[in-house]
Amino acid sequence: GRERMLTAFETVNTNFKQLFSELFNGGSARLELVEGDDPLDTGLEILCHPPGKRFSTISLLSGGEQTLTAVALIFAFFMANPAPICVLDEVDAPLDDSNVMKFCSLMEKIVQRTGTRFLVITHNPITMSHMDRLYGVTMQEKGVSKMVSVDLTEAEKLAA
Amino acid sequence: GRERMLTAFETVNTNFKQLFSELFNGGSARLELVEGDDPLDTGLEILCHPPGKRFSTISLLSGGEQTLTAVALIFAFFMANPAPICVLDEVDAPLDDSNVMKFCSLMEKIVQRTGTRFLVITHNPITMSHMDRLYGVTMQEKGVSKMVSVDLTEAEKLAA
Amino acid sequence: MKFRALKIRGFKGFCDPADLPIRDGLSGIVGPNGCGKSNLVEAIGWVMGENRPSAVRSDAMEDVIFSGSATRPAGSSAEVQLIIDNSDRTAPPGFNDDTELVIARRIDRDLGSSFIANGRDVRWRDLQLLFADSATGARSSALISQGRTNDIINSKPSARKGILEDAA
Amino acid sequence: MKFRALKIRGFKGFCDPADLPIRDGLSGIVGPNGCGKSNLVEAIGWVMGENRPSAVRSDAMEDVIFSGSATRPAGSSAEVQLIIDNSDRTAPPGFNDDTELVIARRIDRDLGSSFIANGRDVRWRDLQLLFADSATGARSSALISQGRTNDIINSKPSARKGILEDAA
Numbered sequence: 224g225r226e227r228m229l230t231a232f233e234t235v236n237t238n239f240k241q242l243f244s245e246l247f248n249g250g251s252a253r254l255e256l257v258e259g260d261d262p263l264d265t266g267l268e269i270l271c272h273p274p275g276k277r278f279s280t281i282s283l284l285s286g287g288e289q290t291l292t293a294v295a296l297i298f299a300f301f302m303a304n305p306a307p308i309c310v311l312d313e314v315d316a317p318l319d320d321s322n323v324m325k326f327c328s329l330m331e332k333i334v335q336r337t338g339t340r341f342l343v344i345t346h347n348p349i350t351m352s353h354m355d356r357l358y359g360v361t362m363q364e365k366g367v368s369k370m371v372s373v374d375l376t377e378a379e380k381l382a383a
Numbered sequence: 384g385r386e387r388m389l390t391a392f393e394t395v396n397t398n399f400k401q402l403f404s405e406l407f408n409g410g411s412a413r414l415e416l417v418e419g420d421d422p423l424d425t426g427l428e429i430l431c432h433p434p435g436k437r438f439s440t441i442s443l444l445s446g447g448e449q450t451l452t453a454v455a456l457i458f459a460f461f462m463a464n465p466a467p468i469c470v471l472d473e474v475d476a477p478l479d480d481s482n483v484m485k486f487c488s489l490m491e492k493i494v495q496r497t498g499t500r501f502l503v504i505t506h507n508p509i510t511m512s513h514m515d516r517l518y519g520v521t522m523q524e525k526g527v528s529k530m531v532s533v534d535l536t537e538a539e540k541l542a543a
Numbered sequence: 544m545k546f547r548a549l550k551i552r553g554f555k556g557f558c559d560p561a562d563l564p565i566r567d568g569l570s571g572i573v574g575p576n577g578c579g580k581s582n583l584v585e586a587i588g589w590v591m592g593e594n595r596p597s598a599v600r601s602d603a604m605e606d607v608i609f610s611g612s613a614t615r616p617a618g619s620s621a622e623v624q625l626i627i628d629n630s631d632r633t634a635p636p637g638f639n640d641d642t643e644l645v646i647a648r649r650i651d652r653d654l655g656s657s658f659i660a661n662g663r664d665v666r667w668r669d670l671q672l673l674f675a676d677s678a679t680g681a682r683s684s685a686l687i688s689q690g691r692t693n694d695i696i697n698s699k700p701s702a703r704k705g706i707l708e709d710a711a
Numbered sequence: 712m713k714f715r716a717l718k719i720r721g722f723k724g725f726c727d728p729a730d731l732p733i734r735d736g737l738s739g740i741v742g743p744n745g746c747g748k749s750n751l752v753e754a755i756g757w758v759m760g761e762n763r764p765s766a767v768r769s770d771a772m773e774d775v776i777f778s779g780s781a782t783r784p785a786g787s788s789a790e791v792q793l794i795i796d797n798s799d800r801t802a803p804p805g806f807n808d809d810t811e812l813v814i815a816r817r818i819d820r821d822l823g824s825s826f827i828a829n830g831r832d833v834r835w836r837d838l839q840l841l842f843a844d845s846a847t848g849a850r851s852s853a854l855i856s857q858g859r860t861n862d863i864i865n866s867k868p869s870a871r872k873g874i875l876e877d878a879a
């Protein structure tokens with residue numbers, strides 16, 4: 224039980240270190256198991272060193288840096304056990320344009336490696352432009368959800 | 384003490400009801416003081432009824448609806464005691480285009496009424512287009528922040 | 544196993560039948576605030592067996608049934624189907640007899656949920672074997688709900704391990 | 712009273728002096744992730760007297776001093792100035808003698824913070840009178856930090872009252 228948990232942790236940590244440096248174009252990060260208030264209750268600390276900045280825990284990073292780090296962690300777990308589907312609900316909200324593009328490139332790489340089918344809920348036009356197709360959800364009739372197909376040029380109107 | 388708190392609460396509640404209906408183009412909402420686990424410790428519950436939808440607490444609304452409701456609440460407090468300055472850090476992140484525009488129109492109205500000077504931190508191009516001017520913060524030299532002036536066409540590059 | 548489609552009938556705002564094809568690569572889902580995108584995500588977790596009402600933003604599981612609108616009466620049941628292509632025959636035993644798997648979950652008012660795989664009733668925990676086998680499942684790292692990145696960022700280390708542990 | 716400008720010297724990433732004019736209407740602040748926008752917001756709360764290191768994302772208040780970079784050495788002090796136009800003479804007694812008010816806060820390593828108003832030392836609590844009088848202040852509804860809307864939305868009712876009470 225504990226053996227298996229530590230092995231899984233090592234895999235995720237290795238993935239996380241590599242994904243962080245990739246998303247941040249440098250720097251380094253790692254996960255650490257820490258003693259909780261309850262010694263049986265280990266916690267997960269996230270230590271990060273974005274390139275050119277100082278080493279700190281995730282809590283001291285900027286909003287977008289925190290989100291990008293969380294993305295690295297989520298995909299570190301995902302790549303330890305890749306699934307046929309991956310659904311992400313508005314993960315890109317705090318990211319600036321260049322980080323949104325890194326997020327999309329990473330998903331494209333995962334598609335190449337694992338054949339996973341992604342469903343990406345977003346309001347971000349840059350994310351939309353990286354999608355292979357778009358589905359729209361509308362509520363023309365108040366309180367009634369309806370799915371419609373969307374082409375990229377229509378997406379702008381739909382996101383409003 | 385308690386008298387004054389209740390009077391303040393009534394003012395904020397009146398503002399909140401009116402701002403919610405304005406931001407949601409209809410519907411209704413109200414604040415309620417509720418008993419906490421500790422009877423001395425009253426809490427603030429937010430009850431909302433977006434137009435055409437069902438009545439619920441804020442926790443059951445969509446991400447964008449929750450944010451718009453929080454905006455109504457923040458400005459309800461603000462208008463009870465308008466200040467010469469108001470600083471908002473990335474409040475618009477979960478909002479769709481039409482709700483971003485409502486957020487901006489509301490700030491413009493407050494400017495008209497109180498003369499408040501707003502500082503609005505944002506990644507959103509629609510918010511940027513509603514600003515009277517833009518200031519940019521960059522980190523060309525790693526780890527060193529620098530302020531630059533920005534015109535609207537440059538803003539796109541800067542937000543990336 | 545490849546996930547091919549999601550069909551929603553009467554789940555939350557989807558009182559009219561809605562079909563979402565699930566195709567190769569990256570599919571974006573867009574629309575205004577409050578129109579049903581996260582409800583769609585919750586439908587996926589729900590059909591996979593999510594049993595906490597809080598995870599579908601509800602107080603009771605029945606709350607996922609369409610509760611009516613100005614123009615439509617409330618529904619009496621909700622059903623979500625996941626269509627899985629099993630032509631590579633990688634599904635676990637008990638689910639590997641057919642080249643297509645239709646997993647359905649249905650809830651009726653006062654009757655609770657039932658799970659159906661290719662027409663026959665299945666137990667919740669057998670379904671968990673199917674999804675665990677493909678590293679999917681309501682709480683896996685394959686389903687990242689709105690706000691989950693914030694939970695990961697803001698939680699204390701021990702809570703954070705909990706949020707992600709379901710994923711491991 | 713009108714807030715006219717913010718001047719930052721050595722606070723967090725702003726090792727070089729930075730001046731932000733505060734003008735009528737809506738001013739947008741933009742830039743890439745991690746470049747210093749929220750640090751700027753924190754500088755405003757800090758000069759107004761924010762005393763919790765956690766509110767400026769730090770473990771100790773000295774952490775707001777520029778900690779160095781690949782190309783620059785760490786700083787030994789940080790200072791933020793708020794320039795207030797008091798030509799309408801609406802400032803409270805003690806601050807109403809001049810038509811311009813320069814409020815400064817400075818921190819030196821191992822020496823702690825000091826507050827200065829138009830060149831003379833002032834106590835933290837006198838400064839709070841100034842800001843409370845104009846309904847501003849580090850925890851008022853006039854300063855909404857990144858993530859505060861999420862705190863309002865997600866907190867339990869009793870915590871929520873606390874988050875907003877500072878504002879009342």
Ligand SMILES: Nc1ncnc2c1ncn2[C@@H]1O[C@H](COP(=O)(O)OP(=O)(O)OP(=O)(O)O)[C@@H](O)[C@H]1O
Nearest residue numbers: 445446447555576577578579580581582608609610
């Ligand atoms: N059982 C139900 N019947 C009808 N409507 C419901 C039901 N449960 C939730 N809703 C409605 O669904 C809406 C929420 O939809 P959802 O969270 O999917 O929006 P969204 O598209 O994700 O929006 P956002 O972009 O703001 O995140 C709410 O307005 C809520 O009133």
Ligand SMILES: Nc1ncnc2c1ncn2[C@@H]1O[C@H](COP(=O)(O)OP(=O)(O)OP(=O)(O)O)[C@@H](O)[C@H]1O
Nearest residue numbers: 285286287723744745746747748749750776777778
């Ligand atoms: N004392 C300090 N000295 C130098 N750099 C610091 C100091 N304190 C914080 N920083 C750096 O400032 C950066 C955070 O900046 P800030 O939060 O202002 O970014 P931001 O522009 O708001 O980004 P986002 O758009 O992601 O919210 C962090 O990368 C952190 O390393």
Ligand SMILES: [Mg+2]
Nearest residue numbers: 445446581689
């Ligand atoms: Mg949503």
Ligand SMILES: [Mg+2]
Nearest residue numbers: 285286749857
């Ligand atoms: Mg920020």
